[in-house]
Amino acid sequence: MAKVEIDEGSGFCFGVVNAISKAEEELAKGGTLYCLGDIVHNSREVERLKAMGLVTINHDEFNRLHDAKVLLRAHGEPPETYETARRNHIEIIDATCPVVLRLQKRIKQEYTQNTEEDKQIVIYGKNGHAEVLGLVGQTEGKAIVIEKLEEAKSLDLSRSIRLYSQTTKSLDEFQRIVEYIKEHISPDATFGYYDTICRQVANRIPNIRKFAASHDLIFFVSGKKSSNGKMLFSECQKVNSNSHLIDSPEEIDTSLLAKASSIGICGATSTPKWLMEKISATIEEKLQTSAN
Secondary structure (H helix, E strand, C coil): CCEEEECCCCCCCHHHHHHHHHHHHHHHCCCCEEEECCCCCCHHHHHHHHHCCEEEECHHHHHHCCCCEEEECCCCCCHHHHHHHHHCCCEEEECCCHHHHHHHHHHHHHHHCCCCCCEEEEEECCCCCHHHHHHHHHHCCCCEEECCHHHHCCCCCCCEEEEEECCCCCHHHHHHHHHHHHHHCCCCCCEEECCCCCHHHHCHHHHHHHHHHCCCEEEEECCCCCHHHHHHHHHHHHHCCCEEEECCHHHCCHHHHCCCCEEEEEECCCCCHHHHHHHHHHHHHHHHHHHC
16 A cells, blocks of 8 residues: 655745734634634634634725724735824734744835935745735835846836835756846846745755655645745656645545555645544545555
8 A cells, every 4th residue: 555644844934933923822812803814724724713713804804994903914014004004093013023023124124224326126936916015015115026037127227226025936046146146237237136935945946856866646725825836746746747736535536546555645825724634534544545
């Protein structure tokens, strides 16, 4: 019978663990707790917390809220969210990841510095991603967001650039962007870049490659909305073409199990351990049934 292994290094990162434990702590006190946006990009975990009483709201609903308690998730928020909370007497439970918080402060500092230099603040990140919206908000919406190297080619390279990165982006692509700007920026302009990628996330790439390569079959467990999930799943596919993205035990394709002698289960920084364990148990059951 095939051996089934869960990747030890997969599962929630510190920022997500912190946000969820703050939510559970508040919910245990009773009363209504709202969360601005999905607490984590994993529908199964969102459903679990909803059953405990967590109410997920969007920004429009938040703007209409008064005298309530709202949790801000790990991704962070722009300054106007805090302004609205003050105006509407909303108590904020701030679970912004400390890595994101430091980055927000650095960008704000860069933006508010009084220098004669005409510089552009550029953020390598996913347009519209909650963390990126919080970062752009530190610059009154003036920061330029680029998603890939191709987009760096359309920057105004005659002007100075300060480059930052969303904390969960690929280190390799960031380095390629840095090299491109270094080579092409005007000698009259200055270029400063700050590698603000979270190491807890970046270090998962070599680890997950190693894990995926050591098994015949990989089930990568992730919510469909998770950008970190998409990135890590593509890393698995690079080293093991027999890698499959699933979100629940129901999505396991039983026909894949017969040919594998070792099966690996891994996931994103937004994937709960309990979900990977549930998938592992389902695979074991299916293998047992087919063996009988």
